[in-house]
Amino acid sequence: MQPSQSPGPPHAPLVEVLQLELAPPSLADNTADLDRLLRALRRQGFEPIQVRLADADEFAARIRGENFHVTVLVGFFGSHWEIVDILPGSSSPTPLGLAIDLGSSTIGLFFIDLADRKTVAGTSIPNPQAEYGEDILSRLLFARARGNRKILQRIVIGGINRAIRETLENLGRSLSDLCAVTVAGNTVMSHFFLGLDPANLFKEPYIPAVNHFPTFRGKDSTLAMHPRGPVYVFPNAGSYLGGDLIAGVLACGMHRTEEISLLADVGTNAEVVLGNREWLVACAGAAGPALEGGALERGMPAAPGxxxxxxxxxxxxxxxxxxxxxxxxxxxxxxxxxxxxxxxxxxxxxxxxxxxxxxxxxxxxxxxxxxxxxxxxxxxxxxxxxxxxxxxxxxxxFLKSKAAMYAMLNVAVKKVGIRFDDVRHFYVAGAFGESIDPAMAVRIGMIPDLPMETFHRMGNTAAAGAAMLLVDRDLLKDMEKACGRITYVELNVNAEFMDEFRSALFLPHTSRRLFPSVNVP
Amino acid sequence: MQPSQSPGPPHAPLVEVLQLELAPPSLADNTADLDRLLRALRRQGFEPIQVRLADADEFAARIRGENFHVTVLVGFFGSHWEIVDILPGSSSPTPLGLAIDLGSSTIGLFFIDLADRKTVAGTSIPNPQAEYGEDILSRLLFARARGNRKILQRIVIGGINRAIRETLENLGRSLSDLCAVTVAGNTVMSHFFLGLDPANLFKEPYIPAVNHFPTFRGKDSTLAMHPRGPVYVFPNAGSYLGGDLIAGVLACGMHRTEEISLLADVGTNAEVVLGNREWLVACAGAAGPALEGGALERGMPAAPGxxxxxxxxxxxxxxxxxxxxxxxxxxxxxxxxxxxxxxxxxxxxxxxxxxxxxxxxxxxxxxxxxxxxxxxxxxxxxxxxxxxxxxxxxxxxFLKSKAAMYAMLNVAVKKVGIRFDDVRHFYVAGAFGESIDPAMAVRIGMIPDLPMETFHRMGNTAAAGAAMLLVDRDLLKDMEKACGRITYVELNVNAEFMDEFRSALFLPHTSRRLFPSVNVP
Structure with a gap:
């Protein structure tokens, strides 16, 4: 489609900018004004392309008003394209995208220039929903009462909007410059963000209201952004396997390689994905508070001090x-x-x-x-x-948390009948994934005893995956495929997990031969 | 997809009704509630299917509320399907469709049972826009002033809504039973109906704002109907070649046969389409008032008296x-x-x-x-x-009108290098197409001197085409193809037309040998 506008590999952002000089209508070519633009877009591969009735009048008027020489912003909505904006032919807009890491305690916002893929600003805010419940369970209880779900939705979008407005003002940009948003959050956070009912997520068999969320336009929500820009919320593959982890899979690219990879995302919950381009197995559980430091007497997040x-x-x-x-x-x-x-x-x-x-x-x-x-x-x-x-x-x-982590990894590996030795890449993600020392984690038996070069410290993979999607729409297809391939192992009802958990409560493990490199004193 | 629910040929209405007993979720199949329904619909061929964010919460709640046993109404939107409604599994809805013949003086409304394809009610109302201008040109003048276009849109939809409410009340049906609407009107009427600007239609080179109108949902307009039901407005192929004529092409099926057909729609404007399944040529012009009786001293519409x-x-x-x-x-x-x-x-x-x-x-x-x-x-x-x-x-x-009609037919035939003898079917459509006597029309030289069995009196083909589409969505593809094939001959700037017109001002024609069957006294 459009040649890359900056050095580096070609890319395919969620919103493309096209300068179009359309042949003006004549008796020999009496195609209507809007159809004329759509015909040009289709010829360039933007197909299928949908126009909303409410936009048709304005679009047709602009095409004619600009004398058929226009700059068009075209947005990718997964199943189709939509016109985001029609500007004068002489304008050269540089649309921004926003990747949101929708955490339950902290929300990260990363503003990306869609043309040159550079991060132009980043900020984070505490999740304002904390006012209605410090942890997810208390928010779920709050959300049960009529109308409260809408409060949780309003307050989180309100907080995000304030951060967007502030950042754009600092950048000297306007709201309409923000043309695409991607959101990676866990299943409950995504449900709250979209006003969906998460009530069935916390009782067996733990079912979300929606796994694949509709891609929508800014104006379909109250997000402070271009009203016609696409908003993409990463899908869930299960109640504990949220869009944040799916974004993580994208970020480390494990769904593309033949070699087997393991992704462990350690946050308030621990989540594990094992697999390659042919299969993926995932499990998750409430393992994390102690691993994040939060559950200890003097525990705290990775912040100053x-x-x-x-x-x-x-x-x-x-x-x-x-x-x-x-x-x-x-x-x-x-x-x-x-x-x-x-x-x-x-x-x-x-x-x-x-x-x-x-x-x-x-x-x-x-x-x-x-x-x-x-x-x-x-x-x-x-x-x-x-x-x-x-x-x-x-x-x-802490030992309970690390045992849960190791047990989870073990269940995943056994589920597909392989051994840890078969894992070529072990990606450590999560809030403190960047600072964790794999050698130390191996020594206590939290992660398997693999050669050090196997481990990759990934940091915030949810944010990374969300940002990648903004500038590489082809990942959408990857992701839909990956989601379809994931087998989710529910640990809450897994007897094997409890056995593994008990064996992993020791340092490094009941079975010392699992950790040959660790010198037990 | 769904087997036909009534005797007769299989049909494919714009809205399908499906009874679905979904397997309830389990640990082994933890697909989300909404995804579960969409999966079932995709398996039955309803693909691609889109859900709007605003509907996701309600849909998910209904699926669960009905314990996964639901009756689903699925609407066809041309490029994709959408869920129109989710009802209890025990319900057996019989959705209605409405075909609207959007005339400048009279609007016809035909209510069709989508399951058995029967017309359950029909009514017509004067176009309430007449208050702002008896003919199209005076309405165009009125529409020039700021805000007046919205008045014309509001008043025509208001009139249609009153007729819908009255008819549904008589039928003992509710607004939400009306699940699909098709609208066939000329280019200006369609623009007014959709709030689009027709200003460029009446100056060279006569260009509509939009030819292919977006298919939209009831709630995207103010139409009195199911808020999620599809509304389809027939496309134009030119300023004088409106959706009413495209509907006429569908109604007589000339776009499907190898034999060459001619469709003449005689209304306030006269419109002609010539062709077969491989090519179509169309022309149109202001020929009609006298043919409708309107321009004569004692002329009147085909009404009592x-x-x-x-x-x-x-x-x-x-x-x-x-x-x-x-x-x-x-x-x-x-x-x-x-x-x-x-x-x-x-x-x-x-x-x-x-x-x-x-x-x-x-x-x-x-x-x-x-x-x-x-x-x-x-x-x-x-x-x-x-x-x-x-x-x-x-x-x-009157002779000017009949001469225009004949000249138009002649230009169309010559344009493609055939003779009238090559035309196998001559469809006479329009307000008085049903009552016109072809033998008389031949005698005065209004239509060519062909064997009487060539002529078919079709009546209101716009209404017929609109009604056909309600129960046969496959026609949508036919129509898009047909529109793409139509070559439009602009008569306003056609010198040949003026020559033909002058020759046709005689009874039956200057060249008597063109009408061998007519005994000139």
């Missing part, structure tokens, strides 16, 4: 850590917890069962009201001037 | 006529005028030049202020107790 890397000297048991931002630590985030547990295990501060022990010469294990604890930072080094410590209970909570 | 058939005794010159309705005559309609002129010509009351003569023994030719006239009915036999007569001026006006 969070300890994200930890080393412990096995001789002196003294810790060394890195803090995000130039501040004193106020807590520990997911990657920090993984490091900490792994290092405590190596230094024999933790038994295989996850019990704290105080080896001779160790001064950092103390006894608190909550039982024994390891002091990671003394009061004079912390932001709140209190000891920053991890208790045995914290470790217990 | 109109003389529609005339015979004159060549020996006594005494007339014999038939009056529509059981009333005294108050005027003469198109078919009556054709008969009258033809009979006057045979009885030597008219010369070949259209001058009145008074043969010996004739008492019915009188002299009026407007020149000589023939008295068709004496005052004691008429409704207004005045003489009902035709003046020489009337004859002159």
């Amino acid at each position: 969070a300890i994200d890397r930890v080393r412990i000297d096995p001789a002196t048991f003294e810790p060394d850590f890195h803090v995000l931002g130039d501040v004193k630590p106020s807590g520990i985030c997911g990657s920090g917890v993984i490091d900490l547990i792994a290092e405590m295990f190596r230094a024999r501060l933790l038994t295989r069962q996850g019990k704290l022990s105080s080896p001779p010469g160790c001064r950092r294990v103390v006894h608190t009201e909550d039982g024994p604890a390891y002091v990671l930072a003394d009061p004079d080094r912390t932001a709140d001037e209190k000891e920053l410590l991890i208790t045995e209970t914290d470790v217990e909570v | 109109a003389i529609d058939r005339v015979r004159i005794d060549p020996a006594t010159f005494e007339p014999d006529f038939h009056v529509l309705g059981d009333v005294k005559p108050s005027g003469i309609c198109g078919s009556g005028v054709i008969d009258l002129i033809a009979e006057m010509f045979r009885a030597r009351l008219l010369t070949r030049q259209g001058k009145l003569s008074s043969p010996p023994g004739c008492r019915r030719v009188v002299h009026t202020e407007d020149g000589p006239a023939y008295v068709l009915a004496d005052p004691d036999r008429t409704a207004d107790e005045k003489e009902l007569l035709i003046t020489e001026t009337d004859v002159e006006v």
Whole structure:
């Protein structure tokens, strides 16, 4: 269609810009004004193309008003094309796209120039739905009462719109420049975003109202954007297998290769996809809070003040850590917890069962009201001037999370009759996927004992997948195919999962031979 | 897809009714509620199928509310299918369709049972736009002022809605039973109906705003019908070649046969289509008022009180006529005028030049202020107790109309290099197409001198075509193809037409050998 407007590989954005100089009508060619434009678009491959009745009058008038020399924005809606706008032939618009990572606690917004594929702005806001429930379950309870679902929808779109307006103003751009939006969220978030009823998602057999959401136009919602621009919400493949994970599959490209890949997305829920271009198996479960740091006494998100890397000297048991931002630590985030547990295990501060022990010469294990604890930072080094410590209970909570993660991976692999050794690429995604140290995660038995080059730290794959779709519409077909191929394993009713879970509660695992590279002290 | 629900040939209405008992969701089949229904519909061939975001929540809730046993109404939108309604599985709806013949003076409404294809009601109303201009040109002038186009749209839809409500009430049916509407009108009427600007239709090169109108849903307009039912407005193929004529092509099926057919639609404008399944040539022009009776002193539409058939005794010159309705005559309609002129010509009351003569023994030719006239009915036999007569001026006006008609036919035939003898079927359509006597029309040289079995009186082909489409959606494809094949000959700028026109001002024609069957007295 249109040649790429910038160096780099050819791309196919969701909205194309075309300069068209149409032959003016004559007695010999009496095609109507709007039909004349559509004929030109079809000849360039934009087919099938649909026009809404409400737009026909305006479009026809503009074509004639511009004397058949027009700049046309054409939007891809999956099953068809639609005209997004008709501008003077002399104009050279540079439409923007917005990729939204619709998280339950944080919403990320990434503005992409559709022509040159560059990210021109990025921002994140707390999900304003938190006002009606900190976690998803409490929001679901809130949404049960009549009218409340609409409140949740209104408030999340309101928050997004404020962020859009602010960002566009900073960029010196107008709302109508924002011509395409992609949204990747988990199943519940997507339902709330679209005003759909998620009530059946949380009772067996856990069924969404909709898996493949209709692609719609800005004006079909209250989103602050071009009224005719396409909005694409990533589909779900199950109640716990949301559009965020589907976007993740796109982002790492595992649906395209012959080699087998594994994608583990560790957020509030843990989600796993295993497969290649021929098959995909997925499972998910509530494994994550402790892995994100959230469930621990001093746990916190990966934000300024969070300890994200930890080393412990096995001789002196003294810790060394890195803090995000130039501040004193106020807590520990997911990657920090993984490091900490792994290092405590190596230094024999933790038994295989996850019990704290105080080896001779160790001064950092103390006894608190909550039982024994390891002091990671003394009061004079912390932001709140209190000891920053991890208790045995914290470790217990964390082991359950890491066991759930490993069990999930194991169930997926066994489901298709392969072994971990068959996995060529292991993509670690999620809020802290970028900072996690695979070697540490292997040492505690959270992820399988594979060669280090197998692991890829992906960061926010939901946002990455959503942004990719904005500039590569061909991914839509990929995704529909991938969704159709996914076999979803429901863990809530899986007895095998419970067995695997119990075996994985140890450091690194009940079966030590599964982790040959880990030296059990 | 669905087997025909009534005896007769299989048919494919614009809206199908399906009873679906979906397998309820389970852990093994966790497809979402709406996706589950769409999957079932796709498996039955309803593909591609689109759902609007605004409907998704309601649809998903109904599917679950009915426990996956539903009756679904699926509507055909040309490029795709849409769900029109989801009803309880136990219901057995019988959706109605409405075919609208959107005339500039009269609007015909025909209600069709989509299941058994029977017409369940028919009515007609005067086009309420007449309030803003009796003829199309004066409405176009009115429409120029800002906002007036919307008035014309509102008033015509308002009139149609009143007729719909009244008819449905009489039938004991509700608005939501009306699930599909087809509209056949001329290019200007269709533009007004859809709120489109017809301004460029009446200046060279005579270009419509839109030829192929978007298929839309009831709720996209203010039509009184099911909000999600499809509304299809027949396309134009030129400014004077409207959807009414395209519907006529469908109605006589000339686009499907190998034999060459000619369709002449005689209304306020005269329109001609010539061709077969491989090619179609069309031309049109303002030929008609006199042919409809409207332009004559005592002309009137084919309504009660109109003389529609005339015979004159060549020996006594005494007339014999038939009056529509059981009333005294108050005027003469198109078919009556054709008969009258033809009979006057045979009885030597008219010369070949259209001058009145008074043969010996004739008492019915009188002299009026407007020149000589023939008295068709004496005052004691008429409704207004005045003489009902035709003046020489009337004859002159009429000859111009019939000459235009014949010239148009001739131009069309010559355009493709054939002769009238090659035409196997001659369809006479239009407001008075049903009552016109082809033998009389041949005698005055209005239509070519072909064997009588060539002629078919079709009546209102616009209404017939619109009604056919309601129960046979495959015609949509036929029509798009036919539209693409039509070559439109613009007569307004055609010098050949003027030559033909002048030659055809005689009775039956300057060149008598063109009408060998006509005995020129």
